[in-house]
Amino acid sequence: MAEINPAFVLQSIKNVSFENREVPKLRDEYDVRVHIEQTGICGSDVHYWQRGRIGDFILNSPIVLGHESAGTVVEVGSKVKNIGVGDRVAIEPGVPCRHCGYCRSGSYNLCPDTIFAATPPWDGTLQKYYVVAGDYCYHIPNHMSAEDGALVEPVAVAVQICKVADVRAGQTVLVFGCGPIGALCQAVAKAYGALKVIGVDISKSRAEFAKTFGADGIFIPEKPLDSNVDPVDASRATAETIVEQFHLGEGADVVLECTGAAPCIQAGIFAAKKGGTYVQAGMGQENVMFPITTACIRALNIKGSIRYTTGCYPQAVELVASGKVNPRSLITHRYKFEESLKAFEVVKTASEDTLKVMIAGVQ
Ligand SMILES: NC(=O)c1ccc[n+]([C@@H]2O[C@H](COP(=O)([O-])OP(=O)(O)OC[C@H]3O[C@@H](n4cnc5c(N)ncnc54)[C@H](O)[C@@H]3O)[C@@H](O)[C@H]2O)c1
Ligand SMILES: OC[C@H](O)C(O)[C@@H](O)CO
Secondary structure, eight states: OOOEEEEEEEEETTEEEEEEEEOOOOSSTTEEEEEEEEEEOOHHHHHHHHHSEETTEEOOSOEEOOOEEEEEEEEEOTTOOSOOTTOEEEEOOEEOOSSSHHHHTTOGGGOTTOEETTSTTSOOSOBSEEEEEGGGEEEOOTTSOHHHHHTHHHHHHHHHHHHHHTOOTTOEEEEEOOSHHHHHHHHHHHHTTOSEEEEEOSOHHHHHHHHHHTOSEEEOOOOOSOTTSOHHHHHHHHHHHHHHHTTOTTSEEEEEEOSOOHHHHHHHHHHEEEEEEEEEOOOOSSOOOOOHHHHHHTTOEEEEOOSOOTTHHHHHHHHHHTTSSOGGGGEEEEEOGGGHHHHHHHHHHTOTTOSEEEEEOOO
């Protein structure tokens, strides 16, 4: 009997189901087929499930969910050189066209023709087998678990954010957000020798976790009690409190925004020192009130960061393999493949005790 390939499919907004699909075939001699062993759920998976779009990526046809995955290679095309059958690999989930100007310059995260797992219209990795270009698979050493391998993905996002920010030894780094991305940015910045890393989150449990992970200090903003206070003034006051409380002098050298929330974006601008760097990585509301005059007068370097570029994945594997960053400690929930919907519900509910939720692959 032909082998089947169970898959967890987003059929349309808020509508998921399991399907028994055909085992995917290699598309060319550079492809490999990976037996997926672990997948982490990312906020974007939940976003597509609940709202069907992120920016210009719009769900118009069913897609398999999941893009943070690792597994074992079960089939390789004749021209694959870097890995072989039986190798355990972390999968970089976006394969660009390799030919456009962005790809040629190393900024392949900007390639418009990238095939990115679980970004419409492309299928993701929450299936038994996933076919991907062999050179977008990275060998992981034996002491790294499949969970570690899957979580190389958010580590690579954090590596790119720190790369865009040009985080250096001795700097002060203020990170808004202690979710998986914020916490990993804090750990990566620390691994790069940052002098002081401060994490900010409204969730007490996430902030407290961050203190045990990468942050030297944490700040938990209080909701403004007086609704007559201008929200941007309130953000400025929050920034001033953070700068004073953590002795950041004229402000942080680097601000990494990993929430997408307007109060954090605003406070981040007010908390950066003159000539400092502010990187936007969080994706929340599409438009926010932005303190543009302060950004101008302080001559801030304002940048955006998306996905990963040349070298991020190997660097992320190295950070995890060396133990400098330990993403496994973010895991709060583990589910079997058949429990995928339950796993997604847990991420959607986002209770205080949820950080990273993992789904094991089909045996
Ligand atoms: N740029 C990229 O390549 C990339 C990749 C993955 C995720 N992201 C984005 O990065 C962000 C972080 O990802 P994540 O997986 O950690 O998400 P997450 O939702 O788990 O974490 C966001 C954190 O921000 C905190 N937060 C929200 N509003 C806040 C406020 N007003 N003040 C302080 N803290 C606040 C939340 O409590 C939460 O802990 C998301 O917006 C996600 O879409 C970007
Ligand atoms: O970690 C990678 C991100 O989740 C993706 O780029 C996503 O936001 C777009 O589909």
